Amino acid sequence: MKITGDMLIGAKSVRGRETTFYAVNPADGKKMEPAFGGGGEAEVREACELAWAAFDSYRETSLEARATFLETVAQKIMDLGDPLVERASAESGLPRARIEGERGRTVGQLRLFAGVVREGGWIEARIDPALPDRKPLPRPDQRQRHIPLGPVAVFGASNFPLAFSVAGGDTASALAAGCPVIVKAHSAHPGTSELVGRAVQAAVAECGLPEGVFSMVFGAGNSVGTALVSDWRIKAVGFTGSRRGGMALVSVAAARREPIPVYAEMSSINPVFLLPSALSSRAEALGKGYVASLNLGAGQFCTNPGIVLALDGPDLDRFLETAKAEVGNSAASTMLTPGIFAAYDEGVRKLSGNSKVRLLARGQACSGPNQCQTAVFETDAASFLSETDLQEEVFGASSLVIRCPDLETVRTVAEHLEGQLTATVQADESDLDAARMLLPVLERKAGRVLFNGWPTGVDVSHAMVHGGPFPSTADGRSTSVGTLAIRRFLRPVCYQDVPAGLLPEALKDGNPLKLWRRIGGEMGRD
Amino acid sequence: MKITGDMLIGAKSVRGRETTFYAVNPADGKKMEPAFGGGGEAEVREACELAWAAFDSYRETSLEARATFLETVAQKIMDLGDPLVERASAESGLPRARIEGERGRTVGQLRLFAGVVREGGWIEARIDPALPDRKPLPRPDQRQRHIPLGPVAVFGASNFPLAFSVAGGDTASALAAGCPVIVKAHSAHPGTSELVGRAVQAAVAECGLPEGVFSMVFGAGNSVGTALVSDWRIKAVGFTGSRRGGMALVSVAAARREPIPVYAEMSSINPVFLLPSALSSRAEALGKGYVASLNLGAGQFCTNPGIVLALDGPDLDRFLETAKAEVGNSAASTMLTPGIFAAYDEGVRKLSGNSKVRLLARGQACSGPNQCQTAVFETDAASFLSETDLQEEVFGASSLVIRCPDLETVRTVAEHLEGQLTATVQADESDLDAARMLLPVLERKAGRVLFNGWPTGVDVSHAMVHGGPFPSTADGRSTSVGTLAIRRFLRPVCYQDVPAGLLPEALKDGNPLKLWRRIGGEMGRD
Structure with missing residues (x-):
């Protein structure tokens, strides 16, 4: 065609x-034929x-x-x-x-x-x-x-x-x-x-x-x-x-x-919570999983893990060491458009220039135009709570790790977040009490709460929710x-004493469409 | 108490x-004790x-x-x-x-x-x-x-x-x-x-x-x-x-x-459509039913029949004769507040002063303050279509009958209406083709479509819809x-790989709450 x-x-x-406009191939920055009107x-x-x-x-x-x-x-x-x-x-x-x-x-x-x-x-x-x-x-x-x-x-x-x-x-x-x-x-x-x-x-x-x-x-x-x-x-x-x-x-x-x-x-920054026991038992695996999720599609996913929360300490250091190495090995990858690249570059530059934020690692150097060079930053909870800017989504592979002194602070930061598409918890068996404390907050903040995975996979299923409180969507x-x-895209209509011959098929006696219906409030397939 | x-x-x-304020008894206009803060x-x-x-x-x-x-x-x-x-x-x-x-x-x-x-x-x-x-x-x-x-x-x-x-x-x-x-x-x-x-x-x-x-x-x-x-x-x-x-x-x-x-x-004016055969066979009964519905609660119902559409002719004249007599016999009744009475009075005055509208009948004279004296007006379809004001709700017992030259005009007027809580059709067996032509319009305009009744009864049921497209509600x-x-007041949340011990009761294996649930898309009570 x-x-x-x-x-x-x-x-x-x-x-x-x-x-008149043209498509642009972001890999070489060149116009593609034909012209569009x-x-x-x-x-x-x-x-x-x-x-x-x-x-x-x-x-x-x-x-x-x-x-x-x-x-x-x-x-x-x-x-x-x-x-x-x-x-x-x-x-x-x-x-x-x-x-x-x-x-x-x-x-x-x-x-x-x-x-x-x-x-x-x-x-x-x-x-x-x-x-x-x-x-x-x-x-x-x-x-x-x-x-x-x-x-x-x-x-x-x-x-x-x-x-x-x-x-x-x-x-x-x-x-x-x-x-x-x-x-x-x-x-x-x-x-x-x-x-x-x-x-x-x-x-x-x-x-x-x-x-x-x-x-x-x-x-x-x-x-x-x-x-x-x-x-x-x-x-x-x-x-x-x-x-x-x-x-x-x-x-x-x-x-x-x-x-x-x-x-x-x-807009969503998709917080990831690394609970203490999980972090202790699998810091390296989590570090690898995190960077893989961050890099997916050059980070251009609505569910990209934009912030990570964990307790400060040697387990978090191990996680970050792995993440640093993984980021260092990440090849730069072409972003969708020059505009998206420019916004990403500007976002990363802004974070780099923030005195409360430290650059942890960047990916490999770019080999062409419009390339995303993965960036991971760190800060502490007090700084994050005091700087509203740090909640802004940087679209692309950029993420911020927040060192927290204790679980109560983790919860406080969670409460401080705007609405999200997802919230991810990494938890082992002995983290369940901490997870139980967090869960009510995460339910209120996000459309999807997931455990021991990464947010970037969005299954097309019956139970999926890809939505969430404002500003992740305009209608949570x-x-x-x-x-x-x-x-x-639907609204309810009530038909009162409408003659049988005019009723829509779905509402006719005898249930010709064999639908699940509520008759007098009782669900059934009459 | x-x-x-x-x-x-x-x-x-x-x-x-x-x-500090007081309740006012609208029947005598007097303040009631105690003072409210x-x-x-x-x-x-x-x-x-x-x-x-x-x-x-x-x-x-x-x-x-x-x-x-x-x-x-x-x-x-x-x-x-x-x-x-x-x-x-x-x-x-x-x-x-x-x-x-x-x-x-x-x-x-x-x-x-x-x-x-x-x-x-x-x-x-x-x-x-x-x-x-x-x-x-x-x-x-x-x-x-x-x-x-x-x-x-x-x-x-x-x-x-x-x-x-x-x-x-x-x-x-x-x-x-x-x-x-x-x-x-x-x-x-x-x-x-x-x-x-x-x-x-x-x-x-x-x-x-x-x-x-x-x-x-x-x-x-x-x-x-x-x-x-x-x-x-x-x-x-x-x-x-x-x-x-x-x-x-x-x-x-x-x-x-x-x-x-x-x-x-x-805001809703709840159109009532009198189809030809129904109007011919029961003009008097419809006239009585209409005024009874109009007068209910001094007309202070969201579903009050504010406009009536019918084909011009002798059957409509019979309907209006009955309606006039019924309105003439309607006792004035106390409205909810002096403010609501003032707005009603102003609305009726505005209609009375409109040169394209004719006052058909008013109810009995008032015997006290803040009383609603039922008012029925008439106009023709061309005037209604040209005057946006005539679509404004007059809260209280006031209604406007629109004489239409043919069914196509009835449909045109219906299409011209803003969103409504209800749309009512009076139809006999031989009106069903006309009703079938109208129904798609009414479904788009209203939250409830009812036949051969009056809109003022709103049943509290499973199938009721008391809502509708803007401006009848802000969220249709x-x-x-x-x-x-x-x-x-609800929103969906997805739980992905959440450990069994943290799952809400409603989502646990074994269905402890005995809910209707969709498992893999299939409705059932597992």
Whole structure:
């Protein structure tokens, strides 16, 4: 499939006339062909009109039809073959194997949501049968289902050009919920975006769905992005990126005549707690595991371990010795974009210049442009508590180890943290009392609490939560990874005494869809 | 129990020193004893500190203990006996029978949530067992439950001094979720608030819970209310009242360092659609039912039928003739407060002065102060579509009938409406095609769609939705009535490879709480 540089508005290819831009290969800093055209308000409006026109029909597709559509998208992405892998790798600087793995994750996630759609639990059907003899008033027949919110704007993320981009988690969960999607493609991987966008577009056509189910636009965040989030037809927003970018969208959404929810996943430093017994028994293994997690994807993961807390002492010194050696052996690796590299470089420079922070180790020297040279710093708890800046995320392989005098201080630092995507505890059997003391704090601070692992793996499962209290996300009541993500795009509707012939399938007597439903509050599959 | 005029901060009675105010009996406009003391930031801070201190312990109470607590609150409210009914009736102008019914609803709702807590479905436990042999990477053990958000600020509503006030739906659902509650009592019924507040306070003590589980403050919205919503310990807000009041809280919540969700139920005109065949076969019965619904509680219901849409013609004329007669026979009834009466009077005056609107009928003359004299107006679809003002809620018994030339125009007007709590359809068998055409619009616009009834009854059930798209609420993804309301105060947390000894009961192997859980995505009670 040829990359044209066009936007996809429903079934059409549309050339953006407002701006011209190119992808840049961060490994050599060079422009890649072809030129892409960024659009403006007119194209956004057209995409929104098409999405709105598609909504009532798409949201009532059968569970089977919608599931098949998601599976078709997955297949069409696989059918793109090697050119997709090559283009994504060139645009992102990420190695081929990583892109192949991410492609597997992306299509796996679409197929998982197909299964979720078929099972239908997300509809959360409830029926309270009429009680005509109830006193003082009869009870009407009441039935509840969840319906999709409406067209969703999805902003592709730079760091997962497939899994959190055009057909990534936000798009998969919104389409699964029954919402048309308009993607604002990320300018860091426009070719990858177009290829995947064309796969979705082809799936829409093949499945006989209205063309407005999917569109994809190129353009600047503060023009095309703002126009998209401002359009009255858009009813929710999915975003993964910086805190500044996320909060800008939150402001636009709140200023609308009808404010809408923004699911922005923004910023997290993912604390790791090394409890004393674990640190004593496996300081070296922990040091190795830590640096491996830190280096994954040049540190460009939302769940990158940005701070480590441990009791000061010889066990921590052993951990740091190993970490230093591992960092010293870490090859520099290309970052996603020159902009991300510049921000990383600036963040590391700021930490290096902070008198309360000491540089422990840096990775091997860079051999090309835009390379991340792993950095590990240390400080003490008192300094960390007094310097708000030290909580700021440095996106990339940079991490800060905090020496704490005692467990009570560890807890105090934990309480001092802002909301996080993850909190990790390294604990042996005899650390369980300390872990028990920490756990209530970590539950309040993070969306995922994990033991004896590293936070950088985010499984796409039913129990996953990739979300958390502000500022890790703009809405801590939800997740952007895993099957619960479908709920972000739904709202409940009650049908009272609605004639049988008008009831949606999910709420009909006899349970034709064989759903799990609550009848009079009792869960069952009637 | 004596009414003292004090606030309840944890286990203490605290005299507010910032302001002094009295309840006013709207039936005679006279002040009622005793004087109440409004508090300030210091008392708000103290209540928040106590709530925060109580949170970690209260949220881990057993399901049985929490359910018993809710039932104890219900019993203590009943134990207040007649003095509660008398005070609430005097402070609100609502008749005794209505207050008794509302008390039944209030304690019934607390008991319903006790049952919900015991059943435990709201935890939404999910377990994805480890797959150590999965390729390319092993899957860790992942478990998910929902935990409460934190202390919740509840703003009592004026129009249900029991059911949407101190121990009303917001408080019941927040306590059920495991959130401590701080109520900002409504100044229209402070004596009722104190009585009920003391019942809750006594239940907290009797159940051996930390005192901070419940506090209640008096004071002005823009000082005490703002201080409450601004406090970092408050993690969500429940509100029922005006659009202006709700949006003010939304702004305060959004401006916090950590923004929090505001569940504000604000404004709805609850369209009623009279379809042709129903109108033809039962114009008179519909006219009577309409005015009865309009007059309920002097029209001071969030679900009051504020607009009616029907095809112009002789059937509509018959409907209006009956409605006119019924309105003419409607006795004036006392409104909740002088302020609400003044706003109603102003709203009716504005409609009367609109040249595109015609006054059809008014109720009987007033016999005392602050009385609502039912008003029904008519206009045509073209005028309604051109005048945005006509969509504004007039709180009280005021309603506007819109003559439409055809069904397509009915649909156009429906599409033109803002978000609503309810949409009502009167339809006979031969109206079903017309109803089918309207239904997708109504689902998008409203939280509850009902047929052949009136919107003013809001059942407290499992399937109820009392919520809807903006501006009917600030967050259309939820309900403030019915058991699904518990979800507003919860968020998901994932536990990855957490040692068995640290897992919450709900997620343990062997399912000790006998919950419905999803294991590997499959619903069951293992």
